[in-house]
Amino acid sequence: GQQVMQIPQYQHVQEGEDFTTYCNSSTTLSNIQWYKQRPGGHPVFLIQLVKSGEVKKQKRLTFQFGEAKKNSSLHITATQTTDVGTYFCAGQEYGNKLVFGAGTILRVKS
């Protein structure tokens, strides 16, 4: 079945440093989504990517969808303490359910 792998599992950065998490699917996706879960909270939808090679930005966050529609990345520029949490990617094959990656836990040291 479809698998979505996400790396790294955990990253601890100094405030102001950049951060990137990567997501890879075993199959071609119709879309990929990103979610953020703050400590103690629930996952919240951030963004959806649909087109091959698509790049979207939300302030300091940059999301990319690979040309083959099998991989994606989330890059945060100049991290802040408000960025702490777990970032999940979730991939969906055509006609199938959304499958979540294991998440990347981000800790920011001020």
Next chain:
Amino acid sequence: SQTIHQWPATLVQPVGSPLSLECTVEGTSNPNLYWYRQAAGRGLQLLFYSVGIGQISSEVPQNLSASRPQDRQFILSSKKLLLSDSGFYLCAWSPLGGVADTQYFGPGTRLTVL
């Protein structure tokens, strides 16, 4: 606007006791509904999903069950809890027939089985 409710927020139960967690969605009709479990510091494990009243698909065989007695109500149950059932239980909904299965999560229930 749509809202999703879960209760209780926290629960401490002894091993072998029954469980009933409830999730309700407001402001939408015919949603897809999901139950996930998250162990501490871990990812999301899909337990059940439902595309309509009385329609439940189980993803992981275990001592939990789910029911959807009404369109916007989703219930997670167990007859006898195990220690391994401890975790953060999240309910989510997505629009029926959406191009992308974007999911919106409830606040969750933290279950501790002692």
